[in-house]
Amino acid sequence: MGSSSQGEESIVAYEIDEKPPLGESIPLGVQHVLAMFLGNVAPPLIIAGALGLATGTTSFLVQMALFVAGVATIVQAYPIGPVGARLPIVMGTSFAFLGPLIGIGSDYGLATVFGACLVGASVEIGLGAGLRKRFKKIFPPIVSGIVVMLIGLTLIPVGMDYVAGGVGAANYGYPINLGLAGLVFLISLVLNQYFDGILRYASILIGIVVGYIVAIPLGMVDFSAIEQASWFAIPIPLKFGINFKIGPIITLAFLYVITTMETIGDITGTTSAVGREPDDRELSGGLIADGVMSSFGAIFNALPNTSFSQNVGLINFTGVASRFAAAIGGVFLVGLGLIPKIGAIVAEMPDAVLGGGALIMFGMIFSSGARIIINKVKPGRRNMVILAVAIGLGLAVELRPDAIETFFGQLQPTIGPIAQDAQTFFSSGLITGGFSGLVLSFLLPEG
Incomplete structure (x- = not known):
């Protein structure tokens, strides 16, 4: 199963094109879902909270985030023509767009958010189709490092608002909120630093789950919306309409450049697990899929998608580079996206619980940008x-x-x-x- 390429030895349990037995592929796919789940659902939760959307709308946005991430992951593993890298690239909602999208949603509404997401994605599609090498020269590491650092820095105040109980909450800053967020923060930190395997990769998700459970007897979870949510629903395209404004489009076009650079790094990190550099077809297909699936997401009421670095780390850590296993994870995500009750459960998460995990994630985003500056500038x-x-x-x-x-x-x-x-x-x-x-x-x- 292990192989070497270009003189580099790769030690892997399963190569990219190998198919583990289904009994192994299913838990491996679930492991991918666990590693990316919170990062995928947090952006729609945060945007919905910032825009004051109703619980039903929030749960629908979460549902669509899961559905689109699943479809995009499957397409990356098993391409449709030039769309897809033919690699185990796990896709999900991008944090890079979060701050600007809150501003656009506040000024113009969700229809303009999705319109800008749809049109702006053409930038990444174009880069993947042939401009990648040229553009990389005029977009140096110091700029990408600065932008990634600013993603984290500008989101930290948002995370702190959630820790305190949410903007406008009557109990904003109360000890019960900070204590609950602190519990999530502490559990996530301990699991990340003192454990290995899935306990480390899913450390924030586990902390969130524990915090959610603790919040139930404290009376912080309203089960009425969960009980009313159905068990199955078909995705509804353009549910919130679509609108196009030049300012938001230009803003998001710039951000799609950032996700292009991130995806190049993630594709390179994935192929390094099998001891080689990515070829042009993989890079081009991966970037085109990023853009096309973000446009697809905009039509289906989901925020822009990009490759998830934590899953790249999971592949390198476990040695399982099978795209079949990643696609199994995508199938699970699609299934979850068709179950509104799952979206309702996530939407009812207390703000303080989400804040405890989000604060760590935003800090880690800043650290990733700092690492680019330190290592490449x-x-x-x-x-x-x-x-x-x-x-x-x-x-x-x-x-x-x-x-x-x-x-x-x-x-x-x-x-x-x-x-x-x-x-x-x-x-x-x-x-x-x-x-x-x-x-x-x-x-x-x-x-």
């Missing part, structure tokens, strides 16, 4: 200036949004509707920081 005054300016501007806009709102409000009589689109773009700390880093990387001389 040459130290020097130029890069330090780019890092300082980009992070400074990004956090300034994120922490003091009223300044940007007032600025473009004053410009509106002069430039009209353009002011609203520009405000949408620049009011995101992630976009402002990432864009300024990209511009400086072109303008400042190497030295």
Whole structure:
């Protein structure tokens, strides 16, 4: 089963094209689901909470997140024409879009969110179809590192609001909320650091489950919505309609570039498990699938999808690189997405429980960006200036949004509707920081 390629030895239990017996493939597929489950459902939960959506709408968004992630995972493993990498790439909802999508949803509504997701995905499809190598040269590691760091930094306040019980909650900051979030945080940390295997990879999910169970006798879970939810439902395309605004589209187009870079890294990490570099077909197919399945997701009321790094780590840790096993996980996700009661159970999760896990995840996103900077960026005054300016501007806009709102409000009589689109773009700390880093990387001389 193990093989070597290009002079590198790979020690794997199952190669990419091997099919473990079904009795093994099923638990291996479930393990993939456990590793990515919380990361997949957290973004729709957080967006629904930020936009004040009803429980039924929230559970539907969770349901669609599961369904689309499952379909996308299956397509990555077993491509449809040029769409798919033919690799065990597990897909799920991307955190990179979370902050900007909250802003777009607040300003324009869900129809515009899904319209921007649909059109913006063409950027990644184009990169996968032939522009990847050229674009990688003009999008250096310092910019991708800055953007990933800002994803984490700009989401930490959101995570803290959930820890405290949710924005607008009557018991915001009460000890019961912080205590429950602290329990989830502690369990997740202990499992991650002192255990191996699935206990480590699913550590945050396990912490969330324990916190959810503890919250039940505390009277923090309302079972009425769960009882009313049906056991089976067919996905409904364009349930919230679709609308197109230039500002949100440009904002998301920039973010699809970020997920392109992340997916290249995940594909490379996956093939490294079998001792080789990815070929052009795998890279192109994986990126096209990212974009196509994000467009598919927008039609089916799901947020943009991307490859999940934790599952790449799982493959390297277990030595199971079978795309068949990953596809089994995708089948489970599709099944879960067809069961509204699952979405209702997740939607009723107390905010503090989600916050305890989310705070760790957001911190880890920042750490991933910092690792890119440390490992791939040459130290020097130029890069330090780019890092300082980009992070400074990004956090300034994120922490003091009223300044940007007032600025473009004053410009509106002069430039009209353009002011609203520009405000949408620049009011995101992630976009402002990432864009300024990209511009400086072109303008400042190497030295």
